[in-house]
Amino acid sequence: MPANKRQQGREEKRAELLAEARRLFIEDGYEATSMAALAKAAGVAGNTIYWYFTDKDDVLLAVLNAVLSDVLTDYRQVASAPLEDQLGWVVRQLQQMNRLVSTVHTRAALAPAIDEWHTHFHLITESLFRTALQQAGVDRASIDAEIKIGAFAIEGMLTHGLDDAQQRAICQRLAQQWTNG
């Protein structure tokens, strides 16, 4: 039950809407969360959201950036750990937003802004991946392919609800591939 009528600044209120959207998109999914439901959860009229976001995809964009920002911040703590542990950490970290992965792919085909974010996301993550693999001494010839294989494996693990043993086996196999010749 947030304060109404500008007791609070614009950014503050926007952040409140964003937090609610983040919770609902992750818990219920983007498709299953109507703008009306989001508005109700935030305690405002349905159309009020449009004062702070241009449309529903813009809300998604803000949620994606918030989650990505948090994950990137936390990543620094494990950036120097062994590759296998890094992989496992990333997968566990992103597990919470597994529904958002498919959503991004679906919306990217329909909303240019989401498509752009998706490209941007892969540039960032693959750049981090490259640094990690170079430090591990993977040879330059196959590093591009390895990066894609790793990124796709992470996406796959997120979207396909594997159990812990399967995830560990995959992380292990990938890391083993990279820490050998």
Place this chain on the structure above:
Amino acid sequence: MPANKRQQGREEKRAELLAEARRLFIEDGYEATSMAALAKAAGVAGNTIYWYFTDKDDVLLAVLNAVLSDVLTDYRQVASAPLEDQLGWVVRQLQQMNRLVSTVHTRAALAPAIDEWHTHFHLITESLFRTALQQAGVDRASIDAEIKIGAFAIEGMLTHGLDDAQQRAICQRLAQQWTNG
């Protein structure tokens, strides 16, 4: 402009609707194809579709099965080719339905019937994968992980519009991993 009023049998008419749905879902995408648009393309009233399919997800299910059936039939022709060629062939074959991959993941979270199909699909394809990898002599210890990595790589290549060189590099790297110790 298909014949109306039972000049044709039920299965025939259903097949006609299905063909139109397959074309539209692949060309425009599932989300972008409204039931009204599908009906119009097939030359029937909007609600007529519901005489042949229980709902939109049921249409998707039929399209998925039709495509899968075709791909599995054609697969026999390359089942004995080298692994790298098989991989490339599968990716090229499934490329046409790249939009459907994300759709399946998104709808699987919302429609139990699609979720079931998705599980079924992975059982079938991973079983084929296992046969191929066993024939190539991949050791039993890591074969489960390799299958998942391969399946996720294929999904990733489909959903991320890589160019030919990138796809070849990935197929090559995976096959190389499997044809060595």
Place this chain on the structure above:
DNA sequence: ACCTGAACACCGTTCAAGT
């Protein structure tokens, strides 16, 4: 059994009106 026009509940979004 098959097909339809009209209606229904819901969706994202817009607009005119308020403060």
Place this chain on the structure above:
DNA sequence: ACCTGAACACCGTTCAAGT
């Protein structure tokens, strides 16, 4: 500048009425 109730166009789906 911010917020709202009412409306709009569209969506998937249902229903009563036709043949």
